[in-house]
Amino acid sequence: NAGVTQTPKFQVLKTGQSMTLQCAQDMNHNSMYWYRQDPGMGLRLIYYSASEGTTDKGEVPNGYNVSRLNKREFSLRLESAAPSQTSVYFCASRLAGGPDTQYFGPGTRLTVL
Amino acid sequence: SQQGEEDPQALSIQEGENATMNCSYKTSINNLQWYRQNSGRGLVHLILIRSNEREKHSGRLRVTLDTSKKSSSLLITASRAADTASYFCATFYSGNTPLVFGKGTRLSVIA
Numbered sequence: 001n002a003g004v005t006q007t008p009k010f011q012v013l014k015t016g017q018s019m020t021l022q023c024a025q026d027m028n029h030n031s032m033y034w035y036r037q038d039p040g041m042g043l044r045l046i047y048y049s050a051s052e053g054t055t056d057k058g059e060v061p062n063g064y065n066v067s068r069l070n071k072r073e074f075s076l077r078l079e080s081a082a083p084s085q086t087s088v089y090f091c092a093s094r095l096a097g098g099p100d101t102q103y104f105g106p107g108t109r110l111t112v113l
Numbered sequence: 114s115q116q117g118e119e120d121p122q123a124l125s126i127q128e129g130e131n132a133t134m135n136c137s138y139k140t141s142i143n144n145l146q147w148y149r150q151n152s153g154r155g156l157v158h159l160i161l162i163r164s165n166e167r168e169k170h171s172g173r174l175r176v177t178l179d180t181s182k183k184s185s186s187l188l189i190t191a192s193r194a195a196d197t198a199s200y201f202c203a204t205f206y207s208g209n210t211p212l213v214f215g216k217g218t219r220l221s222v223i224a
Contacts, residue, residue, distance in 0.1 A: 004155075033211055042201065042216035043156075050209035058211065090155055094212075100144055100205050102212055104155035 002026055004105035006091050012111045013081045021076040021108050023091030029103070030096040032074035034058075034066060036087040037107075043090065049074055050096065081112045117202050117215035125221040132189040134218040136202030137182075143205050145178055145185050146212065150199045159187075159200075194224040 007022045025032065030051045035043040035058075045058030049068040063085060065077045074093075078085060091105040117138040126132050136145070144163045148156040162169045162178045162185065169176045175188040189196055199219050203212040 031209060031211075035214075040216065043214040045211050045213075048211050092156075096209050100161060100212075101146065101158045102156075102203075104157070106155050107153075 004091055004093055004103050006089075006105035006108050008108060009106065010109050012113065013078075014113050015082060017081050018077065018079050019081065019110075020078075021089055021091075021110075022073070023075065023105060024073045025091075025093040025103070026072065027093060027095070027103065028071070029093035030071070031094045032068065033092040033094075033102065034064075034074070034076045035090045035092065036060065036085075037090060038087050046076065046089075078110075081110075083112045086110060086112045117204055117213060119200070119202055119215045119218045121218060122216070123219045123221070125223065126192060128192060128194055128222055128224050130192055132192050132196070132220055132222070134187045134200050134202075134220070136185045136187070136215055138185075138202075138204045138213075139183065140206070141180070143207055145176075146203045146205065147174075147176060147185075147187050148201045148203060148214075150201065150217070152198070156201060189220075192220075192222045194222050196220060197222045 004025045033048040034046040044060045047066040049055045052071045089108045092102040094102045120135045146161045147159045150156045160171045173190045178185045199217045201217045203214045
């Protein structure tokens, strides 16, 4: 039981490049989330998926797109990376209707030059 | 923003001392949760307190909730160097709404 996994762990991009961050959970959770964490800013929600087939914007969605591929997987795409997107990205999942605890992945550290 | 606010932003104590962190929030909640983040890692859930509870214990952790003041506190007793981490409060409102996280308190426990 791996919990929440994220790939890659580290990534360096040049401005304008695109990439997809992958997230998968094996806990049969309904809801999945993408956050970014910047120094002094705490965690800010980018997008979330309350259940398979639905996605919603969070606090800071601009510059990002998401896909809930199936119940297990929720990906985050940067179409044209900007230096302002340099951050640590965390994926999380939760069993909606069950305990309200969110389980987090280990994070992806992204640098955009 | 409905983001909670932790206080203090940073706290440095000696091993064996107690550490107290506070969290304030803005609107009525279903529950409040505390998470811990070790440097370079993801967040780990510590404890959850529901809106109808006033105090909860888990090992060396004690959480209180005052819904009239919209505030919570996390007490870590007899702190250890291994408690060095950032601590975040998160509020849950209802249904499928995501948790809303505060900016965190950085705790340093000096051996």
